Amino acid sequence: MKALILVGGYGTRLRPLTLSYPKPLVEFCNKPMVLHQIEALAAVSVTEVILAVGYRPQVMDDFLQQQQKKLGIKITVSREEEPMGTAGPLKLAQPLLDDGEPFFVLNSDVTCRFPLADMIAAHKKHGGMGTILLTKADEPSKFGIVLYDAASMRVSAFREKPTEWVGNMANAGVYLLSPSVLQRIEMRPTSIEREVFPALAADGLLYAHELTGHWADVGQPKDYLIGMCMHLQAMRLENDAQLATGPTFIGNVLVDPSARIGSGCRIGPDVVIGANCVIEHGVRLKRSTLLPGCHVKSHTWIASSIIGWGCIIGSWVRIENTSVLGEDVVVHDEVLVNGGIVLPHKSVSEPILQPTVVL
Amino acid sequence: MRARGIILVGGGSKGTRFRPLSFDLPKPLVPLAGKPMITHHLEGLARVPNLLDVLLLGFYDESLFAEFIESASARLQMTVRYVREGAALGTAGGLLRYREAVEAGSPDVLFILHCDIASSFPLCDMLAFHQRRGRSLTVLGKRITGDTRAYGCIVKDERTDELLHYAEKPETAVSALINCGVYVASTRGFYALLEAADQERARGLAAQRLWVASAEGERGRVQIEQDIIMTYEGRQQIYVYECDDFWCQVKSPEAALRASAMYLQHYASTQPELLAPHSHGMEARAVRNMRADGLNYGRDSVNVSHAAPTFVGNVYVHPTARVAATAKLGPNVSVAAGCVVGDGARLVNCMALEDSRIGEHALVRNAVVGWGSTVGEWARVEGDDLTAEAGGRISILGANVECAGEIVVRNCTVLPHKALTVSALNQIIL
Structure with missing residues (x-):
């Protein structure tokens, strides 16, 4: 067939x-x-x-x-x-x-x-x-x-x-x-x-x-995240052993075995962490996908966003509102990204207060 | 030469621009760099030799100042008294009405200070200048760059330092030299000007038939700036002591943050022991304990003696505040008594007023967190960067505001006792 x-x-x-x-x-x-x-x-x-x-x-x-x-x-x-x-x-x-x-x-x-x-x-x-x-x-x-x-x-x-x-x-x-x-x-x-x-x-x-x-x-970012939630819930209903367990995790969370997660994090519901990601201490993640190779530094908060391959997210950063970071984007410490669509290899040092495309 | 300090503290109907912070405390007691606004004035006055005492002249209820006066007098070992005006009498009206109290003990000179300014208070230098060159009144002046129209503008004789012309908040640019609201007066000469000015005003009012209608109420209202300086400019009575030290007005919470930054910088040279450990603006790991008793700072910071918060630039932390070892503070941060700063919290250019709590991993920047307020974990309370743009807006949480975890409060003013559960942008939250 x-x-x-x-x-x-x-x-x-x-x-x-x-x-x-x-x-x-x-x-x-x-x-x-x-x-x-x-x-x-x-x-x-x-x-x-x-x-x-x-x-x-x-x-x-x-x-x-x-x-x-x-x-x-x-x-x-x-x-x-x-x-x-x-x-x-x-x-x-x-x-x-x-x-x-x-x-x-x-x-x-x-x-x-x-x-x-x-x-x-x-x-x-x-x-x-x-x-x-x-x-x-x-x-x-x-x-x-x-x-x-x-x-x-x-x-x-x-x-x-x-x-x-x-x-x-x-x-x-x-x-x-x-x-x-x-x-x-x-x-x-x-x-x-x-x-x-x-x-x-x-x-x-x-x-x-x-x-x-x-x-x-799942052809566009907003629906990609909706689909992600559905897919994770389907895994839950099937009792999929790949879903993360432990006090760090809330709801349905999928973490690649090669990813490393620091102490004091709170992750979930509905989070996917890709291969070789590094999540430092005290990070809060909700309803987001981190594609492989991301590095999220301490005390950062990310919700409803897609973080591209190999991105480096600084400390005390806040990313939300269907932000999509392309490959290899660097977000500096303490920066706020609200609905930012950031093209690959950019460095974000100023806050993005309203949904904006960063070329 | 005996001296008396007088701080013009105003009253409750003033300081509305300081809301919501002035709801809970008279503006003169709002802290700047960890100390009530007028403590800085008192510390300046405390350096003056042969100071009899300090009078706080205002129309607030005296009970509001009782506790402050008691602790400040004890700490600075000076006599501080509150003289309550019956009504708003203008900047000089109270001096005239309560002349007896002002002249008691026969001070030779008076230091008259507006409360809503931040300054290094170079009072001893001013006094020396006054004795050398001055007559009835010496005005502290400072040259500033940019728009001076919001200030009292001074033109002086560059050779003699005499004040030749004065314009209060002029519509067009008059000069770059502005009035700092700090005066040294020869008691006798100053009162002679004051009486003459008052009588002149009374005559003017009578001529306009206003005198009968508003009686005493209108009569006592005399302003140092309009009624004395502008009347006696160019008559060899008023001189300008020009000084280039830091100075700013403190009429709004935004200005309070700027003033705090100036005072913290001032501590670096005058009272370095007040600043949290730092090394010249570079990031440095603090090595000594914040608290002598070695108590636990935060939930997980058990090993206190080997871990301390990270400080950047000038930071003031009250000895009773608890700051987690993983927190990062500065530059320009003041953390008041009884505050708790949680694990991994980040504070930049902000004030945490007494008993406020900053949750774990929260970020507070360009903001004031009011007394007893709470910022939840991973929350973000932020305002504009005041150094980058003029007229920016900070976030201010009034007293006992509860800001839920994980939300963003940006460029908002939140009135007291409000519980915030959702993010807010550019709002005044009643």
């Missing part, structure tokens, strides 16, 4: 992090984003994963080489020369993808507990050409809403970002498609949600599968 992951372009929404690494390689809960998906696919015996990318840096190839060996799964890259939308990359990858078997298509920004085995079972049972994963949306107007029959699960219509109430089950960006779907896609930039699926639905060939657990699009 094969799968295609729609990675797309430069990941501009997740800048400044994606200025240093391609989005699939940005760690989410201490694991490169795309690896969450590749591992889920490997677990249901997918043997080959094709990454549909808009640009292809060497660092990504190197990473995929490594993972290929580690997971015993073939990983290939299909690069589009021009943006092909969400369906075009499938057509482009058809020679790699089409082995006569159904295949998965995953949106790379999505985090959830991928119910891939259930989807395979459902697909076999209903005998249609596509199975689409749906998740309940709080704000349907932000999503593609899918209308379907609750008994047969057959999809009747698609409504993209409806302004009036039509339903609240949204396209979760995870599909299982039969290869014949590829025949219905033209070789041009085209949208799977707007063109391919509505046509399949009209022919009664598309079926829905409801997701029961959490779901989040």
